Amino acid sequence: MTTTRVPQEQRSRATRRRLLEATVGCLVDHGYAGTSTTLVSERAGVSRGAQLHHYPSKADLVLAAVRHVSEQRGLELREAAASLPQGAGRTRAVLGMLGDHFTSPVFAAALELWVAARSDEPLRGEVAELEQQLGRDTHRMTVELLGADESRPGERELVQATLDLVRGLGLANTIGDDSARRARVLDRWAEVLEAGVG
Amino acid sequence: MTTTRVPQEQRSRATRRRLLEATVGCLVDHGYAGTSTTLVSERAGVSRGAQLHHYPSKADLVLAAVRHVSEQRGLELREAAASLPQGAGRTRAVLGMLGDHFTSPVFAAALELWVAARSDEPLRGEVAELEQQLGRDTHRMTVELLGADESRPGERELVQATLDLVRGLGLANTIGDDSARRARVLDRWAEVLEAGVG
């Protein structure tokens, strides 16, 4: 009674966490189609029975993975935002941070889910909602980081364009590495932003 | 000898064309994972034997589809570019044309192949090469349409940013329809371009 340390629930959490992380890893390494439940359980070091115990169907697992990825992305972004320099070069640093995020493994996982959701009815709802929410958060954060004033006409759209740009850069990066070109584009974009924001 | 009309080769071409168009249709409607060879042959109205005759393996079919999609995109872009208005609003019209292309079904098919290629070694090479080539063509075309002068510093990067931006907008459009937001972003971006290009 007094020793309510609940090691069982802890184990449960740990197992679920391992499964979700394995799922994300499979998405990054093998794509959505290559992410079979057997592969996930092997990668997680969890028996197939245990897996089915926690996530009765593949849909359950994938839905949970969608939420996990969304949370991870939010976390990564906030962490990266916290260590940005002040003063000159701030704009470029913000863009660099965004560019890094949209070329990170967790973005690759999100991209796989995003594209898979395009032709998977039950997935689409969840992905759309979470992505919209994350998008709003990211927008708000970027406005703040750049010191933008959304009451000025056009300023809001410029921030949106910034996020669409880095998404496009992220997509371009999935096949060939593109960091040199990306850096040049972001350099130029920083000039545009500094002229039109703040 | 004189009647070398070759109807056999014509039929061959027609069958291959039907198979490729069916493949693209499946990619758009069911995604890469949902594009099975049986589904493609049914959709094309081609027997499984005939399919295997023209494309011995699925990889052969998909590779051919990649080339087909790339050609289609080039064609669509050039056609759309041909009917652009001159004079005021030209910049916005170019952006609208690009935005339309990157939200079209053929772009969806390309996106499916793009993402699938991320975790498919033989596909990756072909997709990367063709996309790079198409990217160069599109860049060249956009420079011309906007009347940009790439010798001026930053102008080249501005055009690249434009293409990355519409790619990002296209990706955002895959799940939820986004046309209103897209229009506002492109309105704003047209202002930036007109200030910085030409």
Next chain:
DNA sequence: GAAGAAACAAACAGGCTTGACTGTTTGTGA
């Protein structure tokens, strides 16, 4: 300490996909 629940393990059946294989028709060149 004993009953019951949660976590884990593993075998199994059903469905789907791919490509190999065999057979048939149609067109081409001699």
Next chain:
DNA sequence: TCACAAACAGTCAAGCCTGTTTGTTTCTTC
């Protein structure tokens, strides 16, 4: 006209994936 090759048709087996089922261990609670 005849031989040959290309196009087309359909069946079959092997493999993988999913989810169900049955059994075992570990923890909690009375």
